[in-house]
Amino acid sequence: MNTSIKIQNLKCGGCANTIIKKISAIKNITNVSVNVEDSTVTFDSPGQHEITIVRHKMTLLGYPAEGENNSVVSKAKSYFSCASGKMS
Numbered sequence: 552m553n554t555s556i557k558i559q560n561l562k563c564g565g566c567a568n569t570i571i572k573k574i575s576a577i578k579n580i581t582n583v584s585v586n587v588e589d590s591t592v593t594f595d596s597p598g599q600h601e602i603t604i605v606r607h608k609m610t611l612l613g614y615p616a617e618g619e620n621n622s623v624v625s626k627a628k629s630y631f632s633c634a635s636g637k638m639s
Contacts, residue, residue, distance in 0.1 A: 553582075554602050555593040557617040558609055560629035563587060565637030566614070573612060574605055590617075 561567070567585035570592055574583045579601050583594045592609065596602055606616055613628025615621055 552598060552602075553593065553595050554605075555591045556602075556606065556609065557589070557591050558614040559590070559617060559619075559621045560614050560626055561585070561587060561590045562629070563637075565634065566629065566632060568637070569612065569632040569635055570609070570614065573608060577601065577604055577608060580605060 561570075564587065567587055570585050571583050574580055574592065574594060579597050581595045583592070585592050592605075592614075594605065596605070609615065610619065610625070611628070612632045613625045613630070614632070615625055
């Protein structure tokens with residue numbers, strides 16, 4: 552199942568690198584890509600359970616799905632995720 556999720560706090564290639572690395576590490580998730588201009592993450596998964604796991608992981612990284620709570624803590628996490636993505 553190919554899925555695209557529009558996310559918040561996506562700023563640059565550093566963010567994209569972190570997202571691709573972390574989401575690709577989830578079991579049964581393949582073909583992860585990030586479109587910085589559209590603020591979307593696209594990936595293949597076998598079902599809804601894995602999509603839920605990806606959405607949760609995105610929130611933990613500081614990139615909640617559009618429409619979800621985007622707290623100050625989420626924004627701070629996204630800056631850290633972005634910085635670590637720029638270093639790798």
